[in-house]
Amino acid sequence: MFEYPVREELKPSGLDGISDEQIEEHWGLYKGYVAQSNALRKELADLRANGQGGGMGFADRRRRYGFEYNGMVLHEFYFQNLKAGVSCDTSSGFHQAVSEQFGSFDAWKEDFANTGKTRGIGWAIAYFDPLTGQITNNFVQLHEDGNVASFQPLVIMDVWEHAYMRDQNALGRPAYIEAFMKNVNWDVVEQRFQAAKRGEVLKRF
Ligand SMILES: [Fe+2]
Structure with a gap:
């Protein structure tokens, strides 16, 4: 098997x-x-x-x-999608898409960070909707409650306490989210975005 x-x-x-x-x-x-x-x-x-x-x-x-x-x-x-020192190229498709849809890249980032501060354990996920081309920031509770069928995940942030309890404490989620945002591998995000736009299934292997 x-x-x-x-x-x-x-x-x-x-x-x-x-x-x-x-x-x-x-x-x-x-x-x-x-x-x-x-x-x-x-x-x-x-x-x-x-x-x-x-x-x-x-x-x-x-x-x-x-x-x-x-x-x-x-x-x-x-x-x-974690790697130190990768910046989000302003000419990348992802940067341009969220800048257009949210007003600016920083506005998207703020909304994503706020999504991660949703009370409860789970995940903040920026998804691409293949039907409309829109990017939405969603909160998934636990691992399964809130996954949106057919949406393609682009940026995925774990906000279970186990993701930061070693470095922070129980109140450390905002500090962890700030750290996470400094370590996003934007090259991987861009690859996912381009693949999603082409209608490709996200490959895991
Ligand atoms: Fe986790």
């Missing part, structure tokens, strides 16, 4: 304001989501094979799969 791999090549280091120790701890949690996603797929397949696919146990595990799977995928997109 196919197993999702841990994407070691995506692990960032040497960030500005987010320590390697913080990333290391967070990476351990990500590996847990990969392991759980694989275990759940096997469990669901076994239940089906045993004729228990219509049972309550199966339904519960199937619901759980959305949590674990999105937990795995969003962490991969998150780690992938």
Whole structure:
């Protein structure tokens, strides 16, 4: 049976304001989501094979799969869009699109940061809507509640407390968000934006 791999090549280091120790701890949690996603797929397949696919146990595990799977995928997109020292080129498609739609790049950034300050644990995600070409900043609670079907994620920021508790404290979300914004790999964001505009599915492997 196919197993999702841990994407070691995506692990960032040497960030500005987010320590390697913080990333290391967070990476351990990500590996847990990969392991759980694989275990759940096997469990669901076994239940089906045993004729228990219509049972309550199966339904519960199937619901759980959305949590674990999105937990795995969003962490991969998150780690992938972190790198120190990359600036957002004013001539890039993403910069131009958000400047036009939000009035300025800084206005988009402020809205994204405010999205990340939404009370509750989850994710701030700047999505591209392939239907309208608009970019929207959304809050996804936990890992799965608020994902918008068919929207393509461009900038992904984890705002669970585990993303900053090693470096900050329970009140440290604003400081962490400020640090995150200094470490966005805008080259990756631009690649995602161009691929989304071409109608390509975001490739994870
Ligand atoms: Fe996380």
